[in-house]
Amino acid sequence: MNPVQLPDHKIFELVADTATALKMPAYVIGGFVRDLILKRPSKDIDVVCVGDGMKLAEAVAQALPGKPKVTVFKNFGTAMLRAGDLEVEFVGARKESYQRHSRKPEVEAGTLEDDLKRRDFTINALGISLNKADFGQLVDMFGGMQDIKRKTIRTPLEPGITFSDDPLRMMRAVRFATQLHFDIEPDTFDAIIAHKHRIEIVSKERIADELNKIILADTPSYGFKLLFQSGLLQLIFPKMAALQGIDTVNGNTHKDNFYHTLQVLDNVAKVSKDLWLRWAAIMHDIAKPDTKRYHPKVGWTFHGHEDKGARMVPRLFQELKLPLNEHMKFVQKLVRLHLRPIALVKETVTDSAVRRLLFEAGEDIDALMQLCKADITSKDHNRVKRYLQNFAKVEEKLRQVEESDKLRNFQPVITGEIIMETFGLKPSREVGILKEAITEAILEGEIRNEYEEAFAFLVEKGKKMGFTITEN
Template identity: 65%
Template sequence: MNFKEKLDQNSIFKIVGEAGQRLGLPTYVVGGYVRDLLLERENKDIDFTCVGSGIALAKEVSKALGKDVPVSIFKNFGTAMINWGDYELEFVGARKESYRSESRKPIVEDGTLMEDLERRDFTINAMAISLNQEDFGELLDPFNGQKDLKRKNIQTPLEPNVTFSDDPLRMMRAVRFAAQLNFDIEADTFFAIQDNAARLKIVSAERIITELNKIIETPTPSYGFKLLFAGKLIHEFFPEMVELQGVDTVDDKSHKDNFYHTLQVLDNVAKVSDDLWLRWAAILHDIAKPATKRFNPKVGWTFHGHEDKGARMVPGIFKRLKLPMDERMKFVQKLVRLHLRPIALVKDEVTDSALRRLLFDAGDAIDELMMLCRADITSKNDKKVKRYLENFDKVERKLQEVEEKDQVRNFQPPISGEEIMSTFDLKPSKIVGDIKEEIKEAILEGKIKNNPEEARGLMHDIAKRMGISDK
């Protein structure tokens, strides 16, 4: 199969091929770009391999592209990179690798194109297209990657136990590609994942979370998580999620499987939002249910307080998984803590005070919180789901009305601590905090409006009651 016609549509391939020709280096485009070309998917990351120095090839290409196109060189890895328009071009010399059992860092040596392709992770990524003058555009497919693309199949070029033992991160990548492309993992390849899952311990948390986040960002992330669970990979780095799996029964009373419920919530969120951190909130919203699970003979299984305990667990999980410990973590933590609150408001008699408090506590995250709560309705009873969702519509309308009237979503106290201290000649103290808190509570309860005039009037009434006079 020849792709000359397609390659001719982008001048970079001719430029790189001619640079290789000048240096006497057989040159190829390899890996993900070739795979996506066959799948007719756009890919702006192009990997080039030559039999020789990839750095020398990159420098020659940079020269051909002009002075304004610099080369980033990574000597330790023998690679170089060029950013050219929207494209990221990576250059490397053909390599062969060998591994030691205690490390995933390979011993790298110069190799042939065949040795370079066979060291790659999967057959669908082990194809190359020649950029050489004599066979420009010709596809090289020594491991039947085309056939696996047609079969929608993920398997390794070499014996999978060797591939995964050598580089355990490839097990995560197998799941990631299966999830992204909606492919299956070939049986022997999947058995090898199960057999080598413990090897994931030698892979850094940073590299694992990169792959996991890509799985979470797929259109149906539950598929990737089910593969991670069946392959015993998730057991190595996310035991809290594994503990969600399973159903206990006492006196013929059972609870739902919270692992599969969580995956359904995650998929529901994925249908309405691409926000990675909202998806993480879906993953963690019930994470404390195993720790709070109790059986009460009168009511069955309970999980009281799982939202508060779950929120307390979020920072530790984020820290261990090397997720960001910033506003993104706080956003997830807030949604985990509040995810039951809107459900409690699903009734006709909901008060403006309860709505104001929810708006105050959720702040800018109120819309995402409502998305999560809608996603959390996973009953198999369609009528029950329909009834809950219609009630959520009512709650959202009421929230909008209260917000327009009282403006408490991003509540800022109309009276500052400084004004209280100045008015009554007070120093920083508990009394100042008590006055501010009582004003805030009065606004949230609807006793006064959210404006400085009414707040100042109440401030003086509170001070009078406390025996504090103006200065």
């Protein structure tokens, strides 16, 4: 087998010299090797030695300029150091055995073959020798190179053992297939189906991490189709799986909202790498199964699915162990507003309706418009073209109103403090009523968001409510 050309970085020869001096055969293993062969960028290097990985790491650090600090992870038996822009992790070759109720293996020292066979997939079980005798030689005990050429995800051991030992590997199989545009080998996929319930012993945080990596792939729909077909999606995200299916009554059918959602997700992925905008695409129709109704005169309806969906977002984020912070609020806002721009395509739409959308969407108006355009998924290309042309008009109208009224994230110039000082009020419901009235007047275009106009409006409104201006 021909040697592999390692990147021109002194760390490799330095490890080779140090490992030789310590009489510890050493190899670059795993994802770095895979990505090197696939010509993908990678800054993380895993070095396995037949011996004490921490001892090798310390010796390499001493030989590097500046003697970088070695970070030791005793629980994992690994040590890490930085060499320029590379992060190098060292570990001794080991073999693992698992208990059925846990992903945490019992580990003991092993051979290079022991270490490679415990890897999740053959494409990650490749090594490159850092030994003087065969420096750069590829180590491929399980056909990983052949699987890279075939674009195949396959396990080194019998797949049932691999997935039962560590069920997170089922998610990783889907993730790698999605990221690399590979297929999962049939026996391997059958084993995922057979062992899918083992995913229940994996923490939701680890599942969410893999799910996010699938979502950030170029074509995330591929990963979700694999998750659904394997039965994993029904276990880790049942509300999304529930979108799948079509009902027919009196010959009337609705579209399959699962596959529609995946198309929206892919459409968003073409224009944005924002993880949370992609989550908004996933969640935008999440309440359709709960709001689906059939009416003989109008057919299938999903009235209020945007409001119900927005109310569901915090609970779903909590269940999926996603952050309950501004990212969740962003997704919630887009789910709630995703039908609003389509209502603005009518020629008769008022400036006040545009102002309200700008006011409610704030800085997220551009993301909202990306989601809304992605939501056009008809097989009728003329219909899609017509809708996109209408959205172009909406965006122009939004631009015009924004330019004249500066309503993106606007705050009324009249604050609650000014209202209380003007009328000598304490914090109360009346202060809120006056503040809301000013906001409404600005949104309706009755007054501009300028102090003199807004203050005059406040005084007039206050008088009608029986308040008088206090003397300073």
